[in-house]
Amino acid sequence: MITRFLASLGRRAPLILALGIFIGLALPDLAAFVRPLLTPSVFCMLVITMLRIDWPTVGGHMRSPARLTLSLGWVMILCPAVMALLVAPLDLPPGLKMAMVLYAAAPPLLTAPALALFAGLDGALALIVVVAAMFIYPVVLPPLAFALLGVNLAVGAIDLMLRLALLIGGAFGLAMLIRLRAGTPRIAELKHHLDGGLVVLMIIFAIATMDGIAARAIAEPAFVATFVAAVFAVNLGLQALTMLAFWRLDAIPRTTLGLVAGNRNLALLTAALGSAVDPDLFLYFAIGQLPIYLLPMLLLPVYRWLTRPRTMAS
Template sequence: MIRSVLGFCGGHGPKVLFIGVFLGLAIPDLAALLRPHIGPIVGVLLFLSLLRIEWQAMSGYLRRPFSLIALLVWLLVISPALIMVLLLPLPLPGALETALILMAAAPPILGASAIALLVGLDAPLAIVAGLSATLLAPITVPPISFWLLGVELEVSTYEFMLRMGLVVGGAFLASLLVRFLAGTTRLRSAAREIDGAIVLVMLVFAIGIMDGVTQTLFTRPSTVALWVLAAFVANPLLQILAFLVFIKLGRSRALTAGLMSGNCNMGLLLASLPESTDYDVALFFALAQLPMYMLPALCLPLYRRLLPASQHST
C-alpha cells in the first residue's frame, strides 16, 4: 500500500504538488500542526534528493567551476540588485518591495533538485548550485539586505552557517550511510518510490508554511491578492531572465538555472529577520510558495518541448 502511494506520487509529482499546496489554506489547523516541523523537513528533503541523483554527475560541475561560479553570482548578487532596479518605478507597498528583494537575495530552495528530478531537468546542477548558494548565503544575504534595504538580519554569520552546516552535513552523512547499506542498484530500482517520498515531504513543507495565511485571506483579501499576483510575476520573471542569461550552457542547464532563480528559499530568511519586521513580509514568503508548487506542473509541456533539443546541445 505504501509503495503504491509513493509510486503514484512519484509518477505524478508536479500534479500532486499543484493540488496539494492548497491543503494548507483549506485546513488551517493542519498547517498550524505542521509549522513547527518545517526546519527538519528541509534536511529530509535534501537527504532524499541526495539518494535519488547520481553523485558522479555532481562532481563534474565541481571539476568545471566556471559556470557554477557564474550561476552563484547571478543567484546571490545580480538577481536582488536587478529586482530592486525593476521595482524603482512601481508604486508598491514598502513591505512588498522588501519581500521581493529579499526573495531574490535568498538561495534556491533545496527542493529545487527534487523539482528538477520530477520535471526532467538537470538535478545534479540544481543540487550543487543549491548547496553552494545555501552555504554562501550567510555571507551574502546580510550585507545585500542592508545595502539594498537597510535591513539588518539578527542572526550572526557564524550562527547561520552553523545552522545550515548541520542541515546539509546531516543530510550528506545520512545519504552516505544509506547508499553504503542499500547499494546503488537498489536505490535505482526504488527511484519512483523515492520521488514519491520527495513529493510528500514537499507537501508537508507547503502545508506548514501556510499557517496563519487563511485568516489573513478573510481579513485582508486585497493584500493577499496583490501579494499572490506579485509572486506569480516575480517567480517566472526571474526564471525567464536566468534562462536567457545562461542559454549558452544549453537548454537543460538554462532551464535549471531559471528554476533555481525563481524558487528561492525564503524559509531560511524567516528565522533571521528581526522581530520588528513587518508581518506582511512573512506573509509574502508564505504566499510565494504557490507559484513554486504550481508552476512546475504548468510548465511541463514547455519542458517537454524544449528538453529533447537540449539533450543534443549539452
Template structure:
C-alpha cells in the same frame, strides 16, 4: 504506504499543485505540522542526493568558471536587478522589500527534486544550491542593509552554523542511505523515492501556511497582490535565469532550464529566519504566498520544460 508513494511518484507535479492549497484550506492541519518544518525541508534534499549522479556532480565541481558565476548571478545579480526593476513601480514598501529579499535568497532545496522530476540537470541544481546556501550568510545581510536599510537580526556565525548543519545532515543522511541500500535498489524504486520527496514537499508547504488563512480573511486585497507578485517574480526570474544560462553561460537546454528554476524558486523560509522580528506581517504574507508558484508552476509548465529540454536551440 507503498501504494501512496507510488501514486505520488506517478503524479508528482499534480500532487504538488494541489497539496500546496491544503494548508490554506485546513488551518488546523497546518498548525499540527508546523513543528516538522525542518524535517520536511531536508528530506527531499536527502532523497535527491541519494539518487544523484555523483560523477556528474564532480564534473561540475571541477568547473569553477561555471559554478562560481552561476552562484554570483543568483545571490548578487538577481537581487540588484529586481531592486532596480521594482523601484519605479510604486508597490507597498513591505512587498518591495520582500520581493528583493526573495531574489537574494538561495534556491530552495526542493529544486533538486523538481529537476529530477522534470528530467533536467539535477547535478547542476545540487552544486549551485549547496554553494548558494553556504554563501548566503555573507551576501544577504549586507544587501538587505544596503538596498533596503534592513539589518538582519542574526550573526553570520550563527546563520552559517545553522545552514551548515542542515546541509551536512542532508549529505550525511544520503551517504549513509546509499551505503545501506542494496546495489540497484534506488534505480528499481525510483518512483517510490520520488513519491517520498513529493510527500515531504507537500507537508512542508502545508506546515508553512500556519496562520496564513486568518491573515487572508483579514486583508484579502493585500494577500491577492502579494500572490500575483509572487507568481510574476518567480516567472520573471526563471526567464532571466534561463536566458543568462543559455546565452551568457552557454549552457545546454536542460542546464539552462535548471538555472532558471534555481533563480525563480528561492528559499524564503531562510529569509524569514534571518529577519527574525524584523519580518513584518506584510512581508510574512508574501513569503507564505510565494510557496504557491513554487509548487504550482512545475505542474503547469511541465510540458513546456520537457519540450524545451528536448529542443536543440542554437546558442
C-alpha cells in the same frame, strides 16, 4: 500498500504537489499539528534528494568552477540587484517591495534539486548551486540588503553557517550511508518511491506555511491578491531572466538554472531576521509557496519544449 502508494505519488509528483498546496489553504487547523515537523521534513527532503542525485554527474559539474562561480554570482548578487532596480519605481506597498528584493537575495529552495528531477532537468547542477549558495548566503546577505534596501540585518552569520553545515552535512552523510548499504541499483529501483516520499514531505511543509493565509485573504482580498500576483511575477521573471542570461549554455543546464533562480528559500531568511522583519515578508513567504507548488506541473510542457533536442532543417 504503502510502497505502492508512494510509487504512485512519485509518478504523479507535479500534479500531487499542485493539489497539495490547497490542502494547507482548506485545512489551516492542521498547521499547529504539523509545525513541529518542519525542520525534520526539510532534513528528510534533503536526504531523499541527495539519494536521487547522480553523483558522478555532480563531479563533472565541479570540474567547471568558472560556470559555478558565474551561476552563484548571478543567483546571489545580480538577481537581487536587478530586482531592486525593477521594483523601485513601482507603486507597491513598501513591505511587498522589500519582500520581493529579499526573496531574490535568498538562497535557492532546498527542494529545487527535487523539482528539477521532477521536471526532467539537471538535478546535480541544481544541487551544487543550492548547497554553494547556502554557504555563501550568510556572508553575502547583510551587506547586500544594506546596499539595496538600506536595511541593517543583524544575522548571526557564523551560527547560521554552522546550522547549515550540520543540516547539509548530516543529510549528505545519512544519504551516503543509505546508498552504501542499499546499493546504487536498489536506489534506482526505488526512485518513484523516493519521489513519493518527497511529495508527502512537501505537502506537510505546505500545510504549515499556509496557516492563517485563508483568513487574511478573506479580510484583505485586494491586498493579498497583489501579493499573489507579485509572487508569480517574481518567480517566473527570475526564471526567464536567468535563462536569457545563460542563453549560451545548453538547454537543460540553462533551464535548470532558471528553475533554481526562480524558487528561493525565504523561510531561512525569515527565521534569521525574526521579529525585525516587516510582517508582510511573512505573508509573502507563505503566498510564495503557491508558484513553488503549482508551477512544476503547469510548466512541465514548457520545460520539455525548452529542453527537447532541436533538429537542423535539411
